[in-house]
Amino acid sequence: xxxxxxxxxxxxxxxxxxxxxxxxxxxxxxxxxxxxxxxxxxxxxxxxxxxxxxxxxxxxxxxxxxxxxxxxxxxxxxxxxxxxxxxxxxxxxxxxxxxxxxxxxxxxxxxxxxxxxxxxxxxxxxxxxxxxxxxxxxxxxxxxxxxxxxxxxxxxxxxxxxxxxxxxxxxxxxxxxxxxxxxxxxxxxxxxxxxxxxxx
Amino acid sequence: xxxxxxxxxxxxxxxxxxxxxxxxxxxxxxxxxxxxxxxxxxxxxxxxxxxxxxxxxxxxxxxxxxxxxxxxxxxxxxxxxxxxxxxxxxxxxxxxxxxxxxxxxxxxxxxxxxxxxxxxxxxxxxxxxxxxxxxxxxxxxxxxxxxxxxxxxxxxxxxxxxxxxxxxxxxxxxxxxxxxxxxxxxxxxxxxxxxxxxxx
DNA sequence: AAATTTATAGACAGACTTGTCTGTATGGTT
DNA sequence: AACCATACAGACAAGTCTGTCTATAAATTT
Numbered sequence: 046x047x048x049x050x051x052x053x054x055x056x057x058x059x060x061x062x063x064x065x066x067x068x069x070x071x072x073x074x075x076x077x078x079x080x081x082x083x084x085x086x087x088x089x090x091x092x093x094x095x096x097x098x099x100x101x102x103x104x105x106x107x108x109x110x111x112x113x114x115x116x117x118x119x120x121x122x123x124x125x126x127x128x129x130x131x132x133x134x135x136x137x138x139x140x141x142x143x144x145x146x147x148x149x150x151x152x153x154x155x156x157x158x159x160x161x162x163x164x165x166x167x168x169x170x171x172x173x174x175x176x177x178x179x180x181x182x183x184x185x186x187x188x189x190x191x192x193x194x195x196x197x198x199x200x201x202x203x204x205x206x207x208x209x210x211x212x213x214x215x216x217x218x219x220x221x222x223x224x225x226x227x228x229x230x231x232x233x234x235x236x237x238x239x240x241x242x243x244x245x
Numbered sequence: 246x247x248x249x250x251x252x253x254x255x256x257x258x259x260x261x262x263x264x265x266x267x268x269x270x271x272x273x274x275x276x277x278x279x280x281x282x283x284x285x286x287x288x289x290x291x292x293x294x295x296x297x298x299x300x301x302x303x304x305x306x307x308x309x310x311x312x313x314x315x316x317x318x319x320x321x322x323x324x325x326x327x328x329x330x331x332x333x334x335x336x337x338x339x340x341x342x343x344x345x346x347x348x349x350x351x352x353x354x355x356x357x358x359x360x361x362x363x364x365x366x367x368x369x370x371x372x373x374x375x376x377x378x379x380x381x382x383x384x385x386x387x388x389x390x391x392x393x394x395x396x397x398x399x400x401x402x403x404x405x406x407x408x409x410x411x412x413x414x415x416x417x418x419x420x421x422x423x424x425x426x427x428x429x430x431x432x433x434x435x436x437x438x439x440x441x442x443x444x445x
Numbered sequence: 446a447a448a449t450t451t452a453t454a455g456a457c458a459g460a461c462t463t464g465t466c467t468g469t470a471t472g473g474t475t
Numbered sequence: 476a477a478c479c480a481t482a483c484a485g486a487c488a489a490g491t492c493t494g495t496c497t498a499t500a501a502a503t504t505t
Contacts, residue, residue: 056482071361074274078463088483093464149361154415158358161271161349163421175419201435204428209405212412215354219375221363228404235401236436256452278493288453293494 057095059085064106069152073103073159103156104166110152111174118178122185129234131186132206136230139214143223150218151211179207190238206233257295259285264306269352273303273359303356304366310352311374318378322385329434331386332406336430339414343423350418351411379407390438406433 054062063085067076078099082092096102121134142148149155157171183191183203191199213229254262263285267276278299282292296302321334342348349355357371383391383403391399413429 072274072359074272074359075361077461079461089464089485090466091482094481097464099463147361150358154419155358157419158355159272159274161275161347172419175416201428201431204425205409205432208412208416208425208429208432209408210412211415212408212410215411215415216375216408219354219357219372225404225408228401229408231401232405232408277491279491289455289494290496291452294451297494299493 056085056087056091060087060092060095060102061106061109064102065110068103068106068156069149070147073156100167104170107153107156107167107170107174111170115174115177115181119181119185122181128187128189128237132233132237133230135182135186135210136213136226139217139226140223143217143226148218148221151214154211154215175211178210179203182207182210194238202236202238205236209233256285256287256291260287260292260295260302261306261309264302265310268303268306268356269349270347273356300367304370307353307356307367307370307374311370314374315377315381319381319385322381328387328389328437332433332437333430335382335386335410336413336426339417339426340423343417343426348418348421351414354411354415375411378410379403382407382410394438402436402438405436409433 060081063081064076067081067084078089078092081102082089085092096105118135118138121137122131125131125134153171153174157168160167162168183200187199187203187206190202194202209229209232213225216225217223260281263281264276267281267284278289278292281302282289285292296305318335318338321337322331325331325334353371353374357368360367362368383399387399387403387406390402394402409429409432413425416425417423
């Protein structure tokens, strides 16, 4: 085992890790295979033996990111007992990220934006990801409200909180400031139906 | 004057028109200068005499788009007397666009996503554009509510309606369906403070 | 009508793109 | 010790990219 910093892990992991950083920060089109290869300290042939194409690497990366992201997201929600705290937990995802240098918003949305073909596997993955997030809002975050609301009203509440969440990410990336996140969080909390006396 | 369809207008206009179509539909990175040149029926030297670089062409396009977009947006708002109809007018922008083939959401957001440098002129233009939209929501759409609300509450209402607007565009682009727009519109209308008896 | 601006076509430079290929070295298993 | 999978380095192909340049033609202005 060498001490070369580039071989802290196996090639495949190094490639995905580098791709994660570069695709996220620079975008898909603006990142070349050669940069990924050189920065991950891997031979070109090794790269192509692990990933048949640039697009399939991106897909593998997004798949991994989706898994990890959703796990974190669910954790931050599950540790709270009340809906308002669970919503605050949702937003803590972004509060943590925006503190890091070079905030780039939602990696899934940014990626989808570079693929204009709606049938592309990347687009499909992003669609599925977002739908899962919306489902989690419905079943995990706001579940307490489902029995006490009209179904249509409940659905609209879920959508509203979900759309505010996404709008806030986009605008925070745009203005590079936390106010959209603060604002969306406050508004989401205010939108929760007030229970009168009874604990929800 | 020839009858060649490529010279229906002057070269500069043809270039911007073609760039508008291609940048919007395919994205900035995925669109090459050569495609713009050939599809606008213009010589390469002519192109570079009008626009010193690809990025400055994109900037010129976005500038023109911003002007026209805002004009339409204001028109759709100004023709209504009540806040709820003005909000519906806001969303009519997207109802019209999504009917066209190959809906691609917000051209400004998509463009900004491809430029990771926050200091880039493109990013600055998009920031300014979005801030102008938010200002219009505050001064033109919701102005009736300003005097009857606490300043902070009014600000939050403006932000909420603005963030829902953007979230809906993004998600409509993602799922290629109108439900996010419908949902955001309904929620926005419900968020308006109810006046009891007095006309607003 | 002459002069000047503007457009044309397209070759060209030089860098960059993804992906293939050859050959060598290394590490682990039998 | 022999073997095999894996990783390495890097040349190479074939094409793309932006941007420059030359030389000719058309349109506009003086």
